[in-house]
Amino acid sequence: MALIKSAVNKEVGALPTVADENEPIQAHAKEGMGGLAKGLAIIEAFGASTPRMTVSDAAQLAGLSRPAARRCLLTLVELGYLAHDGKFFTPLPRMLRLGGAYFSTSSLPQIAQPLLASARDKLQESVSLAVLDEGYAVFVARAEAVRIVSTGVKLGGRLPAYCSATGRVLLSDLPEQQVREHLESVPMKRLTDRTVANLNGVLKAIRRAAEEGYAISDEELEIGMSAMAVPVRNRSGQIEAALSVSVFSGRVSIETLRDNFLPVLREMAERLQRSL
Known part of the structure; x- marks a missing residue:
């Protein structure tokens, strides 16, 4: 924009x-x-x-x-x-035709789709792929779990990078000064009482994502919803996208995300990286 x-x-x-x-x-x-x-x-x-x-x-x-x-x-x-x-x-x-031009010509969503479906089947939760666009995590591929109420954003949806697990993973590959300048240029709002919306707190979360190789957003975007994301790197070692899963907090705990979901996401991210 x-x-x-x-x-x-x-x-x-x-x-x-x-x-x-x-x-x-x-x-x-x-x-x-x-x-x-x-x-x-x-x-x-x-x-x-x-x-x-x-x-x-x-x-x-x-x-x-x-x-x-x-x-x-x-x-x-x-x-x-x-x-x-x-x-x-x-x-x-x-209006969908406009976004369809990207989805039909970009190889990333096409390559990722079967891997997202595999991760969804293993986890029984919706799995998505996002890229960074002007401070937003934009979802370019998604495998939806069949539930009465769905979690997360839809294909083409955008989430603010500063408070989403996906966005923090995508920002973690940038030089800190560039991240700092971005965060200082966007209005950071507390979307819930759990949202980290101050410069030092968000920088700390992004550094943690870089060190640990994943990020978790625990009810920061919406009460009752948590998400985990891992990086997908290209052949040059740069983060090209983020692979994420979104869950209802009452059904899946943060411990379960780390112990059971993280290995699956990392496996799928590695398989996607080998295809890029």
């Missing part, structure tokens, strides 16, 4: 003549479309906490003027991406 807002705020210059297709793209960065950037900023403003928006909401969240936000929203309605009831704009199923 930050990158898109930056693009929205830059004035798009006059377009030069059509470039030779063999010339580097960098030479023609000014050919960017401001209107497209504004539309994408509106799309990214929708989320779990903003499932519907008014024009004013969209303008504020996307950093646009009200007229620009209104034009973008109405265009998305016309194209079938949003519904409009006269006041609120709500995403329609067509």
Whole structure:
């Protein structure tokens, strides 16, 4: 979102003549479309906490003027991406096509899916894979356990990195100064009375994740829900993703997560690493 807002705020210059297709793209960065950037900023403003928006909401969240936000929203309605009831704009199923472009072309979710399913079958709990995106853990693959009430986030969902097990694992690979700068730039809120939402406490949790090779979030995101995550490294040894399991705290204890779930997650992470 930050990158898109930056693009929205830059004035798009006059377009030069059509470039030779063999010339580097960098030479023609000014050919960017401001209107497209504004539309994408509106799309990214929708989320779990903003499932519907008014024009004013969209303008504020996307950093646009009200007229620009209104034009973008109405265009998305016309194209079938949003519904409009006269006041609120709500995403329609067509919106899934945008994320589908990543999921259908990226090898990581495709390679991970059978391993996630194997881990789910062994643990009888939902297992997910996430990557880091601008301070959020974004879930790119998931094997859902069949239960009346599901746990965790859905495919494409985003969790704040500072208070999620997945996010802390992903942040643990970055230089501490970079992590510190990120944490100082985001509003850390206490989502429950167990949430660690201060700089020193979160840094300590991230260091622990780096040292121990896993992280646990114990009812920090939501009371009654816990999660554990382990890193998935690429061939260069860098953390590329995080493999996680989410459980109901009343059914699975933290001790069970460490003793029984951690070995399974680590086994699947190692198998996924060998495939990258």
